[in-house]
Amino acid sequence: MGFALSTVLHTSFDDAVTRTREALAGQGFGVLTEIDMQATLKAKLGEDMEQYLILGACNPPLAHRAVDVNRQIGLLLPCNVVVRADPANEAAVLVEAMDPQVLVDVTGEEQLKPVADEVAAKLRAAIDSLQN
Template sequence: MSYTLDKRVEGEFDEVIEQTTDALADEGFGVLCDIDIQQAFKTKLDKEYRQYRILGACNPPLAHQALEEELQLGTLLPCNVVVYETDDGEVGVSAVDPEVMLSVVDNPELDKIAADVREQFERVLNELPNA
């Protein structure tokens, strides 16, 4: 079972970051953190790495609803969306599958929230141009 929703995207890396951020915003998600793995590995390890950014996405109303149901759920938040350079030089975008992620929490009250977030992430990916 895959734990991500994935798409190959047409465009330059920085352009795809902007398009992804905009598509997330259209679905009510803000990006709380933007982790540049390439830069972190260069700075901390003196290692070269492909372009790879982790966008910590949060939809505040859904996060509030989920945390009201399961206080420790914050350990699984925010929902990560990654934009990365593939082995063949294309750009990929992957979002965590919230239904899979929340399946580790034994709380059926979260099932609808997870399904809603999954639908939103699918719409985000569908907004991005196909490679």
């Protein structure tokens, strides 16, 4: 089983980030955290890498349902969505989200399956809308 929902965009990195934020918002997700891996690795380690942004997305009603099933699920929240330049193709930007079914697999908590299914459907809808 793969662990990512993803798409490839042929646009600028900044446009991909803007469109991803809008697509997530359209599915009820807010971005709680943002990690600029490129800037962080350059500042902390002096290492260069392609543009790589991790967005911590949260849909509060769904997060609440998941935490009600298992309080430890917060260790796996928020949903990470990565927007990154494709090092193999400078004209492409990858947008990837963790498949929420991984939460069910990791925890073994079958009661999380309906929540994970709903989160997956919303993330898939957001990612699919990027192609329009």
